[in-house]
Amino acid sequence: MSTNNSDIIIDYYSDVLCVWAWIAQHRLEQLEKQWGKQIKVQHHFVDIFGDCELKIPQRWGEKDGFENFGKHVRESAAPFEMATVHPELWEKNRPRSSAQAHLLLCAVSLTNSAEAMAATALRIRRAFFCEAQNVSNMDLLLDLAEEQGSARDSILAALNDGSAIAALMSDLCRAKELGVNGSPTWILNSGRQVLYGNVGYRILNANIEELLKHPADEASWC
Structure with missing residues (x-):
């Protein structure tokens, strides 16, 4: 819940390989x-x-699915100047799964600040979308996390003792409970407001503005 004197909590659900989240x-x-x-x-x-080798050929063609999907991603991002996409995305150094990156980020969140985790998530997205790197490779992910100031040993400890996978499973279960079906999904007002997909900035901003104006026991008009 939010009042004029408290933070607006935004639970932001995304997949690091999703162009709309980018x-x-x-x-x-x-x-x-x-x-x-x-x-x-x-x-x-x-x-x-979670399984790119299964999902993309099924939906975009068995023979040239990755090429078709890469073209779709580039066309989707083209109108958005800030969303740079590598010309060989999904054709070069294809990741097999986003789950490795999500697991690494959960480990970072357990051993560092929320800001460090957000910065690492952005670095992973840049490595994928701008540099066409294989961000399902754990060695690469650990290197990227170290670039952002995380200690490799601490991350490995969270991976090895099961706490990172437990945090990831908690996220996935909570997403299912909340009915999160896509990426990105913005959840505000303790689940009362759910914004999904390519939502414009003005809509997002208006929802936050209304929540700041209204007391905790009154629903936002957005």
């Missing part, structure tokens, strides 16, 4: 820039690209 990244940054400490974004993960 497009939404700039809107997320603008919201945080505009509202500062009045909002608190809590990053969570949802399974969209």
Whole structure:
């Protein structure tokens, strides 16, 4: 719940391989820039690209599915200047799953600040969308996390003792309970407001503005 004197909590569910979450990244940054400490974004993960080798050929063609999907991703991102996409995305260094990145990020969240986890998630997205790197490779993911200041030993400890996978499973179960079916999904007002997909900045901003105006026991008009 939110009042004029408390943070607006945004539970943000995404898949690191999702182009619409990549497009939404700039809107997320603008919201945080505009509202500062009045909002608190809590990053969570949802399974969209858990098995790329199964999903993409099934939906985009057995022979040339990755090429077709890569073209679709580039065309989707083209109108958005900030959402750079590598010309060989999904054709070069294809990741097999987003789950490795989500697992690594859960480990980072357990051993570092929320800000460190968000920065690492952004670095992983850039490595994939801008550099066409295989972000299902754990060695690469550990290197990227270290770039952002995380200690490799601490991350490995969270991976080895099961706490990272427990955190990821908690995210996936919670996403199912909340009815999160896609990426990105923005959940506000203790689950009362759910915004999904390619949501414009003005809509996101209006929802936050209304929540800040209304007391905790009154529903937002958005």
